[in-house]
Amino acid sequence: MLKLYCAPNTISTVVVIALNEGVHWEPIRVDVAGGEQTRPEYLKVNPKGRVPVLLTPESALTETGAILEYLGETALPDLLPADPLHRARMREVMYYLGTTMHVNHAHMRRGYRWADQDSSLSDMQAKVSETMAASSAYVEGLIEGPFIFGSSPTLADFYLYTLSTWLERDGVGIEAYPRFAAFKAAMEERPSVKRAIADGFFG
Template structure:
């Protein structure tokens, strides 16, 4: 049995989409950020990093979205090593750069103590997120064919664009991708569960 610790609209929802896509039954446990639930001793015992997602599996506890996605859905990683590397090229960019850009909106305290520094970081977010969208749009032709686990990560990050002050329609391939993902039953299921 699988237990997913998640927070709505967070990257943990990418794991929920993958579980739905693979028809893997799971229990979803809400980690209520508004109550600081990710910082409680009980949660830190599960994930000392104080972040979601966390997936409890029959093999042990996993953290880090990309790692979890690879575990859940190995069939959605291209068999060809070069295509798999292309997929990871996107996923690591979205995780290591774009997700971090987004975090500067509300999580500036990770990097600085001064409120003025937080405000400065926040102001920069529309610019850095737009730059990430432009890179993805420009390199879209390198994306491997067919559905991959990177798509789940990317979709959730694209859902953050509006709140980050970026209009997805300025990037037609990303907008098209997001629309197609939104139509998938797995994505519909997480909306129905109030996760997105």
């Protein structure tokens, strides 16, 4: 059985909801708020000190986007588009979310990764509502509705859903982006997301 090192309100919830779409799996909860991911025992699992980590029968796999693709190829084929250009479009969204939108958000609480002074961290925090609003406006233009690519979700939708749950605490009201708000609502109708919310992975 697949196991996932994961924690509420982290990017690992992307993989939680994807797994809930139809994979038999088990969570290994990591106390990220308490810093468990930085301790020697956890660093043996993932030297990068982050969640998620997917334990497969063969190995431990890290990086949200790579784990999603692995699940799409091995267990969740309905979430991986069959056409190469559609797959490319899905990956274009996933890489944007990973390299730009998630990074914008990370400057709220993880600014110490890139700067040392308290004044820098405050400056970064103050700008997050601006950068996350810009990301939301870009995402708004992508969404065909209700899901990113129309009537069915792909792997990218699970990535975007988790980021949508961070907007409020980043100072961005999703209601200013009607397609993005409708996307979030549509995702919250899926049993995979309902189960993750009930299991305490969001909020």
